[in-house]
Amino acid sequence: MSEAPSGTDTRARIQDVALELFTEHGYEKTSLREIADRLGVTKAALYYHFKSKEEIVQTLIEERTAVLEDLWSWIATQPRSAGTRREFIRRYAAELHRGRYHMQVMHLIERNPTLGQNISGVERMRGRLAELMALLSPPDASPQRRLKGSLGLIAIHASSVVLRDLDLTDEERLAAALDVALELVD
Amino acid sequence: MSEAPSGTDTRARIQDVALELFTEHGYEKTSLREIADRLGVTKAALYYHFKSKEEIVQTLIEERTAVLEDLWSWIATQPRSAGTRREFIRRYAAELHRGRYHMQVMHLIERNPTLGQNISGVERMRGRLAELMALLSPPDASPQRRLKGSLGLIAIHASSVVLRDLDLTDEERLAAALDVALELVD
DNA sequence: GTCTATATCGGGATAGAC
DNA sequence: GTCTATCCCGATATAGAC
Numbered sequence A, B: 001m002s003e004a005p006s007g008t009d010t011r012a013r014i015q016d017v018a019l020e021l022f023t024e025h026g027y028e029k030t031s032l033r034e035i036a037d038r039l040g041v042t043k044a045a046l047y048y049h050f051k052s053k054e055e056i057v058q059t060l061i062e063e064r065t066a067v068l069e070d071l072w073s074w075i076a077t078q079p080r081s082a083g084t085r086r087e088f089i090r091r092y093a094a095e096l097h098r099g100r101y102h103m104q105v106m107h108l109i110e111r112n113p114t115l116g117q118n119i120s121g122v123e124r125m126r127g128r129l130a131e132l133m134a135l136l137s138p139p140d141a142s143p144q145r146r147l148k149g150s151l152g153l154i155a156i157h158a159s160s161v162v163l164r165d166l167d168l169t170d171e172e173r174l175a176a177a178l179d180v181a182l183e184l185v186d
Numbered sequence C: 001g002t003c004t005a006t007a008t009c010g011g012g013a014t015a016g017a018c
Numbered sequence D: 001g002t003c004t005a006t007c008c009c010g011a012t013a014t015a016g017a018c
Helices: A010-025 A032-039 A043-049 A053-076 A082-098 A102-111 A122-134 A143-162 A170-184 B010-025 B032-039 B043-049 B053-076 B082-098 B102-111 B122-134 B143-162 B170-184
Strands: none
Touching: A010 A032, A010 A043, A010 A053, A010 A102, A032 A043, A053 A082, A053 A102, A053 A122, A082 A102, A082 A143, A082 A170, A102 A122, A102 A143, A102 B102, A122 A143, A143 A170, A143 B143, A143 B170, A170 B143, B010 B032, B010 B043, B010 B053, B010 B102, B032 B043, B053 B082, B053 B102, B053 B122, B082 B102, B082 B143, B082 B170, B102 B122, B102 B143, B122 B143, B143 B170
């Protein structure tokens, strides 16, 4: 699933490069020529693997949506307790270790307002994310508690940017974010 | 400064509409034709007031950067105490009441990765924002504390999105965010 | 599976009249 | 201060050869 058999799987290599450029320069600003150039192929080659630019980003997003929906299925069956929320945060963080570009895709959809108006699947993902955030506080929580719960997830996403200048490894950054997130959902 | 003499000041009306569309659909995706249409003028008319699309967004950003720099000048002269941080958060929140589109511009720069590569002034703003976030925790703080301090500011920015479905007024939302932010920088 | 060549479109920007 | 008309470019996407 997230193996990247770096030899022949051009399709996966396209996704890799596209995601990197989309997150770096934005979806709209990234041209297919740029992607093709970096791969050492031509634009037309991309169209053999994907029928449009949209489809490239769609496949990326659908893979990550599946992850969110798995997490949602799990949490929906659990009691709405602090213990559940803490366990959720741990599972979410673990996912960041496994799927190699979960975080990047999250940044992509957070930072590209244009995705979602046209691109199917993005709205569903944003919806799932909102639902998960709502579940990170007790059912009858005050707005303050609601916000803190949501900030638990946001902390994890933001840590890589906010702690960038702090000379930590990715693991250390994630560990710190995990501490903060666990506290926020508690 | 943020008056909008709604009669004749076309320049301000262009900024208004542009900001709204930029934040809604993204900077790249918004065309000058769209802006002009909504104002009931033509593209060429925009070029009388601004020499380029970039200049429109630049003026927006420069006004908000000035605000951040004022806040920075103030906090730099204060002791790095919890009291200072709390007062900073209060001043920041107050600014959201005054300047009518401070928040929108913040969302704009957060969510458009493409701004900043080319557009002068954005990097300076991002830098100021990072510096301010760093000052929201003690000088020798752990990564955890650093992250929590930064989340104080982020809480304010995120509240409008995160608490959207909660049927609160903007004031109530901001008040809740303020509570959480004050706690986070403490 | 990748190439060259091309069709087509929409965007930013300018010239010059009113 | 706003208009019409136009230029120019880069982007997505397709056709068809190899």
